[in-house]
Amino acid sequence: MKRIIVFLVVSLVFASCKKEQTIWESDWSTPLISDTLSLDKLVNDSTFSENAGFYQLDLNRTLFDLNISELISIPDTTLKNTFTFAASLPVNAGTDFVNAIEENDMNIQDVQLKNIILKSGFIDIKVQNPLPTIAIFTFNLPGVTKNGSTFSKIYYAPAAIGAVDGVVTETIDLTGYQIDLTGISGGDFNLLRSQINVKSDPAGPNITITPSDITRIDATFRDVKVNYARGYFGNKIISDTTEVLIDALDAVASGTADLPASVIQFHIENGIKVSGQARFENVSNENSAGNVLTLSGPNIGTNFNMDAATGSWSTLTPSQKVIEFNSTNSNIEAYLENLGKKHKVGYTMQMNPWGNVSGSWDEVFPNSKLSIRMTATMPLAIGLDNLQLRDTFAISLVQDPEKTRVKSGELILQASNSFPISGEITLHLLDENGAILHSIVGSSILQSSLTGSLDANTALLVANSELRFVLSEAVLNDINSVQSVIVDTRFNSINPITNLVEQQSIPFGAFLAIKLKTKFTTENKF
Amino acid sequence: MQKNKLNKLILLAVAFASVFSANAQLLPISYDTTEISHEIIIDGGVDYYSTAIEKDITSKFIRGGVITNDIKDNSFAKHGAINRFGGIGAGSIEYRNYKTKIFKKKNWGFLVKGGYNAFFGMLYSKDLFGIAMYGNERYRGETIDISGTNMSFMAYQKLGFGLIDAKTKSNISFNFYNISNRTSAQLRTFELTQDLAGDNIEIVMDGSVELSSSKKFNQGIGFGVDLDFKIPIQWGKDDNTAYIQFQAQNVGFAYMYEKQQVYTFDTTFTFSGLNLDQLVGDNALFGDSISVLDSLGIRSTEKNRTVLLPGFIQIGKIVDALSPKKLQSFFGMRLYPTLIYSPFIYAGLDFKPKKWLHLGINASYGGFGKLKGGIYASVRFSDYSIGIATENVVGFVSKKANGESLFIKLRWAI
Incomplete structure (x- = not known):
């Protein structure tokens, strides 16, 4: 028995030995x-268009757009009308005891409006009767009309009970109402006329009004938006700096681009019947290296006039003003070749710089707007000399060296390129501190289409390339430390005949078809 | 100590260790009708083999080591269209009491047994071995067809109570089972086609995979029976008596009360690579709401399952330990109710040079493999006896063998 126990103990010691890993x-x-x-996606995006079989830059961007709601603003305003008597007054049934015409300031700032038509808005009316009999309120707004009818409302306010007034409230939609703001005289502005009549109930008792009885009617204009306005819109100055960001150019690290002669135009469109002046204070861009280039020329810092729009409603015709920057009146080519990622356009616009010369006949219509639009047109012919683009992507790959892992491998990039541009691609693997752990250089270059052959399907020159990025065992041993990868590409537009960098036109329909494949050797552990 | 010897010692140790927790299938089964009062049997062993995978690979999975290309190539060359691989690890301890009569009018004693079993089997194609060992790179321009793959694994423990005829030693026991682990997979169709350039992959798949979704030791409960009947027959021209044994082990069902993770799929999936919009930007594929399984058309559910235990039945002529003959034959057949295990037939000769010594050789065919040979030795010391056997003798001496096998049996009878 002792032998058996000894044997079993020895056996268990063997059995509990840790198994080595199985590896293949x-x-x-x-x-x-x-x-x-x-x-292609950019062709209908106001960026590119076709010209004689080649792409051309056809940039169209709105920098500034002012519409009627931003120009004319009517604040919420309450018209308060209260009526009291200095001494007690006996009032027989059916007697008018208030009959008044009032002029109310609409509290409109900066502009002097004579006439407006409302796109939307409401009026909240509240009448209060302090008398012990029914009071009949007639509330007229003589200058407020719709379809030829003047605004007029009659309210039967119930008798007060003790100290509690009889109250009637109503909210009326003002959409489509036209409002005359010339006041009682007909020559003022921002003033609204109101007419109020209050009568005791003809079928009620005779009463006595005391000095403490306050008859009240409040009318609150709320959420008013105008569809049309006429008056004097004031000497308004709009000054701002607009930024235009081109994210794609943020990746430019070094190198140069040679662009053809180009034209940038700023289109100022004035759909308001107000004359004005404008000027560009400054136009500049900053590239990814921090180099700032300022657009210079006589059009910078010089006032130019903006004519008022003509016509009205459906015949409204905005005035147009085009300010052009070209190679003869500016440094536009150098400006564009700076490959700015951030463009700043500073401008100032002034309405009515010469005062109320229209005799308060400034007008704004529903479709009126004041806008600045930038357009740029040039053949997309680019000369690239080692233009280096760098883009960084965060990645996190984890391998346990004690478990199944990728031991070595390669990324295979197969490309068919119909752009006349070649590229050299390098991958930099970075640790958490941004230090480069490994750089993996593509085995060959991405060939320019100029070195390719004519593709029958697309009628374009197409060059095929295969680039291999070898992931060595050393790279994969450090893969857990890799936190980001930089894709670093140097582009060149070299003419294969002259071997010189030249501007190359981009053929319409140009494409870069890529297939990225992986080929790995795994070390399997079990 | 040489590594080879060490490996054999480990195998021996595993066999002995499993003796204390499971029940095994020792060849040959000798029959001793001597009347005794008590008997304790401890047996166990491991046996794995294949139609094609050489021991050089399987031993690496058991003991560890590097599977080189040469090792892979040797096994790969042996594969046919349909292949099998499987094994059992088992051990049991059983107490038999012949003295206590359960029924007054019957000469029946009782028995109590406990044991551990693990069953693994797989029916598979050559391509499955190829992709697992070499990867998919060598199959560019081809279709990797692993349709028809059928895999089953179950590990369980049992506790049984039964009756035993004191004279014939025929017995029956009723067993309760604890299922500690279970996996099964059935790929009715699974074809992976790659073009020569490696640009496109198409997968056609129809099948299911069931896994234990819990790591608990107790995942299911089962009920089954073990039968062991010996029937005397006339054998030979001299009216000698021989014994035919009908044996069944672990025949029953189990209910997996811990839910099984069931993956089912019946889909065709083509992949040529992601486009850039799927990798970056607002519509990137790998967002939180995207399920990779859903996009592959794989449905995942959790279900309780009722499953067959991996039991077997065996019928055959056994060796009579009390026979005066020095040379006896034995043969038989074993069946598992699964396609993974093909009908297993065996035959052999028992040589008894001394009353206390049995030596034997046998040959077998089927099961998880093809033809293989076995040897055994059994020694009796008074009330004790010990037997040791292998059903795959080549596996002890050659790396080219398709498996390994070792069974131990200890017996104490008074």
Whole structure:
């Protein structure tokens, strides 16, 4: 028995020995990315257009747009009308005891309005009767009309009970109402006339009004938006600096681009029947290296006039003003070749710089707007000399060296390129401090279409390339430390005949078809 | 100590260790009709083998080590269209009491047994071995067909109570089972086609995979029976008596009360690579709301399952330990109710040079493999006896063998 126990103990010691890992290698491949990059999506995006079989830049961006609601603003305003008597007054049934015409300031700032038509808005009316009999309120707004009818309301306010007034309230939609704001005289502005009549109930008792009885009617204009306004819109000055960001150019790290002669135009459109002046204070851009280039020329800092729009309603015709920056009146080419990622446009616009010369006949219509639009047109012919683009992507790949892992491998990029631009691609693997752990250089260059052959399907020159990025065992051993990867590409537009960098036109329909595949050797551990 | 010897010692140790927790299938089964009062049997062992996978690979999975390309190539070359691989690890301890009569008019004693079993089996194609060992790279421009793959694994413990005829030693026991782990997979169709350039992958799949979703030791409960009947027959021209044994072990069902993770799929999936919009930007594929399984058409549910225990039935002529003959034959057949295990037939000769010594050789075919040979030795010392056997003798001496096998049996009878 003792022998058996000893034998079993020895056996269990053997059995509890930790098993070594089972290890073998296998080779795997899989497609990862398959896509075609082109400029097609930008053709209908006011960025590119076709010209004689080639792309041209056809940029169209609105920098500033002022519409009627931003120009004319009517604040919420309450018209308060109260009526009292200095001494007690006996009032027989059916007697008018208030009959008044009032002039109410609409509290409109900066502009002097004569006439407005409302796009929307409400009036909240509240009448209060302090008398012990029914009071009949007639509330007229003589200057407020719709479809030829003057605003007029009659309210039967119930008798007060003790110290509690009889109250009637109503909210009326003012959409489509036209409001005359010339006051009682007909020559003022921002003033609204009101007419109020209060009568005791003809079928009620005779009463006595005391000095403490306050008859009241409040009318609150709320959420009013105008559809049309006439008057004097004041000497308004609008000054601002607008930024235009081009994110794609943020990736430019070094190198130069040679662009053809170009034109940038600023279109100022004035749909308001107000004359004005405007000027560009400054136009500049800053590239990814921090270099700022200022657009210079006589159009910078010089006032130019903006004529008032003509016509009215459906015949309204905005005035147009085009300020052009071209190679003869500015440094536009250098400006664009700075490859600015951030563009700043500073401007000042002044309405009625010469005062109320229209005799308070400034007008704004529903479709009136004041806008500045930038357009740029140039053939998309680019000369690139080692233009380096860098883009950084965060990644996190974790491998346990004690478990199944990728031991080595490669990324295979197969490309069909119909852009006349070549590229050299390098991947930099960075640790959490941004230090480069490994740089993986593509095995060959992304060939320019100029070195390719004519593709029968697209009628474009197409060059095929295969770039291999070898992931060595050393790279994969450090993969857990990699927190980001920089894709660093140097672009060149080299003419294969002259071997010189030249401007190359981008053929319409140009594409870059890519297939990224992986090929890995895994060390399987079990 | 040489590594090879150490490995064999480990295998021996595993076999002995499993003796204390499971029940095994020792060949040959000798029959001793001597009347005794008590008997304790401890047996166990491991046996794994394949139609094609050489021991050089399987031993690496058991003991560890590097599977080189040569090792992979050797096994790969042996694979046919349909292949099998599987094994059992088992051990049991059983107490038999022949003295206590359960029924007054019957000569029936009782028995109590406990044990541990693990069953693993797989029916698979050559391509499955190929992709698992080499990866998919070598199959560019081809279709990897692993349709028809059928895999089953179950580990369980049992506790049984039964009756035993004191004279014939025939017995029956009723067993309760604890299922501690279970996995099964059935790929009715699974084809992975790659074009030569490696640009496109198409997967056609129809099948299901069931896994234990819990790590608990107790995941299911089962009920089953073990039967062991010996029937005397006339054998030979001299009116000698021989014994035919009908044996069934672990025949029953189990209910998995811990839910099983069931993946089902019947879909065709084509992949040529992601486009850039799927990788970056607002519509990126790998957002929180995207399920990769859903996008592959794989449905995942949790279900309770009622499953068959991996039991077997065996019928065959056994060796009579009390026979005066020095040379006896034995043969038989074993069946598991699964396609993974093909009908297993065996035959052999028992040589008894001394009353206390049995030596034997046998050959078998089927099960998880093809033809293989076995040897055994059994020694009796007074009330004790010990037997040791292998059903795969080549596995002890050659790396080219398709498996390994070792069974131990200890017996104490008074």
